[in-house]
Amino acid sequence: MSTNTIFGASAITSLYGLVLPGILSTGIKWYILKRSTGKGTNVLSGMLYNQVTLTVVMTVIGLVGLIVTNPAQMILPDGQWQHALPLACGAALGLVVLLSLLAVNRHTGGPILRLLAVALRPLPRTIREKGETLLAQIGTFQAAGWRFHLAIAGINVVDGLLIGLLIYLSAAWAARVAVPMSVLIWLCAIVFVLGKIPISVANLGVREVTLVGLLAGYGVGRAEALLMSMILFSSLIFMAAIGLVYWLVWAVQARKTGHPGDDLAA
Numbered sequence: 001m002s003t004n005t006i007f008g009a010s011a012i013t014s015l016y017g018l019v020l021p022g023i024l025s026t027g028i029k030w031y032i033l034k035r036s037t038g039k040g041t042n043v044l045s046g047m048l049y050n051q052v053t054l055t056v057v058m059t060v061i062g063l064v065g066l067i068v069t070n071p072a073q074m075i076l077p078d079g080q081w082q083h084a085l086p087l088a089c090g091a092a093l094g095l096v097v098l099l100s101l102l103a104v105n106r107h108t109g110g111p112i113l114r115l116l117a118v119a120l121r122p123l124p125r126t127i128r129e130k131g132e133t134l135l136a137q138i139g140t141f142q143a144a145g146w147r148f149h150l151a152i153a154g155i156n157v158v159d160g161l162l163i164g165l166l167i168y169l170s171a172a173w174a175a176r177v178a179v180p181m182s183v184l185i186w187l188c189a190i191v192f193v194l195g196k197i198p199i200s201v202a203n204l205g206v207r208e209v210t211l212v213g214l215l216a217g218y219g220v221g222r223a224e225a226l227l228m229s230m231i232l233f234s235s236l237i238f239m240a241a242i243g244l245v246y247w248l249v250w251a252v253q254a255r256k257t258g259h260p261g262d263d264l265a266a
Contacts, residue, residue: 005036008246014236015243022198026051041130045137053149054156055196056100058189061161063093065186074217104149106142113139164188167235175228179218187214191232202236 009032017025030047034040072085102108113135120131141148168184171177191210195203212225 005033008243008250009033009036011239011243011246013243014239015247017236018202018240021201023051023196024198041133042137045134045141049138049141050152050156051196053152054160055193056096057153057156058160058192059096060093061157062186062189062193063089063096065182065189067093069180069182069186071183071214071217104142106139109142110139113142160192161185161188164192167232171228171231171235174231175224177215177220177224177228179215179220183215183218187211190214202233204233207232 009029012032013025013029016028020028026047030040030043033043033047037043066089067086070082070086072082103112117132117135120128120135123131165181165185165188168188169181172179172184187210191203191207194206194210197206200206208226208229211229212222215225215228216222
């Protein structure tokens with residue numbers, strides 16, 4: 001599978017993300033890669049592992065950022081609940097890390113997969129076999145070893161944090177929002193995680209409420225926070241525009257060659 005196909009699938013996913021809520025838009029990427037490789041179950045297991053890993057990484061980053069900066073001190077300077085946020089985030093962080101370690105360990109995660117396999121038995125044979133194949137492929141990630149999981153986590157840190165932070169820094173600078181970089185880090189993580197929940201399209205509404213509400217404690221006005229949000233939204237529009245170009249080009253190629261994976265728009 002070429003890098004161009006993967007990038008094009010990601011861009012088209014951004015395009016469909018303007019109409020499909022939350023993580024549901026990633027189904028488009030799975031469909032394209034499945035048509036391109038002919039290995040839908042393999043692609044699904046890989047995407048599932050990567051999406052879960054990325055979400056866990058961003059959740060950990062967000063919780064650590066909230067513990068370190070404790071924005072409750074800015075929002076409730078005289079309140080008695082200032083220390084409640086770090087404690088709650090610390091408990092959530094411990095739970096996320098513990099569940100992640102149990103899930104990737106084959107001795108503790110294996111029984112969960114076997115229980116899921118038992119739950120598939122009442123389903124029709126075709127669906128049951130596909131589900132069992134998916135569970136078996138997920139099981140291979142549990143046997144991959146800690147170095148593999150740490151390497152994937154590191155890649156997701158670069159993908160989800162460094163690139164996202166650069167976008168947030170640029171948006172904050174353009175909107176004249178002056179807050180510490182540490183605040184932008186956990187803002188980026190929070191908006192990312194909330195964006196995975198299928199409750200909004202292209203994060204509209206969720207992103208604005210989050211930025212306006214949380215940045216207010218740092219003296220950022222509503223207008224500046226909304227402007228920053230719209231700049232962030234424009235980056236999604238830019239990626240979606242690239243996806244539209246891929247969509248049109250692949251549609252033309254599909255009519256000429258009928259290449260699998262180029263027929264999404266056909």
